[in-house]
Amino acid sequence: MSGDFCSPKCDSRDACPKDMPTGASADPECALRTASGNKYCALLCMSDSDCGQGLCQHILGTGICTYSTETGDLSTLQ
Incomplete structure (x- = not known):
């Protein structure tokens, strides 16, 4: 999977x-878990239109919004 995605801790x-x-309409969900049990958020999507200027990339049937570092969209989020 290429691109970046914002993944704050749940x-x-x-x-x-x-x-x-x-422009994103994807659902922020506590969807990622590390081997040590920490949980992180991701923007889950069905198609690119859910991600604003990003792409919906599917991994094992689940779509996650990813963004080019060139768009700068993620740098403004806290």
């Missing part, structure tokens, strides 16, 4: 921040 209720890149 909070204690498995909730994710709601701020998203411009």
